[in-house]
Amino acid sequence: MPEPLKLQGIPASAGYAEGPLFNLDPVVARYKGKATAADERLALETAIGTATGRLANLIQATDGDAADILEFQLAMLEDDALTGPAFAAIAAGQPADAAWRQALDAEIVGYETSDQDYFRARAADMRDIRDQVLRALTADSAAAAPTGAIFYGEDIAPTRFLETDWSAGGGIALKAGSTASHVAMLARSRGVPMIVGLGASPADLAGVALLDAEHGGIVLRPTRAEVEAFR
Structure with missing residues (x-):
């Protein structure tokens, strides 16, 4: 099993969340040029x-x-x-x-x-x-995130935030972003845990993530003991 990966960022909207990591960074679709x-x-x-x-x-x-x-x-x-x-x-x-x-x-x-x-x-x-x-x-639609996902990537679009059902939990962890952004403002008003400023990280991250938006941390690939302690 790969070792847990712990990243530190900046709290943008307080709270805790546990869920599957969902990659926000888009896959570039190819445009088919037209004749005229x-x-x-x-x-x-x-x-x-x-x-x-x-x-x-x-x-x-x-x-x-x-x-x-x-x-x-x-x-x-x-x-x-x-x-x-x-x-x-x-x-x-x-x-x-x-x-x-x-x-x-x-x-x-x-x-x-x-x-x-x-x-x-x-x-x-x-x-x-x-x-x-x-x-x-x-004709490229954004991939659907699983229920209660932790959205992870460079940044999240305001429309993506607003189209997401946060009632089942979930959160946001951004490599960049800002505590003064519109999404951060929306996250605070809706009680969605969010951290920003995580910086660069290894590619192809997946699995369960533990988001601590009270202190600005996230644990990727947590051990069973870490999951139990977090809960």
């Missing part, structure tokens, strides 16, 4: 429409701060200033996925490097927007 620029434009328009519909459905199912986050994303997707550069790149010969990624990555950098906290906090929303449309372009 008109077809590429239609593919992007359709993908944006899919993402817009998903956000609208989520907004109907939530309220408060969560609805504010989703409404920001929806407004951005409906803003020609955001989508225009991607359509211009398609007209210049780029495939839809590359054009969209290029346009959104440029926007994301602007948000991440802003000297205002408000805009830096919105960078995660922009990444969420980018990835929702890319998933729609490749």
Whole structure:
């Protein structure tokens, strides 16, 4: 049996959770290029429409701060200033996925490097927007997490958080992330244990995890004695 792996991060939302580790880091799906620029434009328009519909459905199912986050994303997707550069790149010969990624990555950098906290906090929303449309372009749906899972990865999208049923337990352990992020705010308001800033870790982690979001620690591959002590 491999040795237990103990990682230390920063508490973002207090609590404890035990559950199967679920890898958040996406598997990149391959986009199939279209025959003409008109077809590429239609593919992007359709993908944006899919993402817009998903956000609208989520907004109907939530309220408060969560609805504010989703409404920001929806407004951005409906803003020609955001989508225009991607359509211009398609007209210049780029495939839809590359054009969209290029346009959104440029926007994301602007948000991440802003000297205002408000805009830096919105960078995660922009990444969420980018990835929702890319998933729609490749017809790639996010893998379903098991009940009570500990979500583990670089970061978690606000929409992923809001689509998860936390009533059965579970938690979040992020290699990066921030205690000031929108997801951290949502986790605190819903009592979902969360830690951030774990840093790099070995690949292909799996199995049961013990999340201590009171002190910022997580134990991967715990021994039976550690599980019993944790409980």
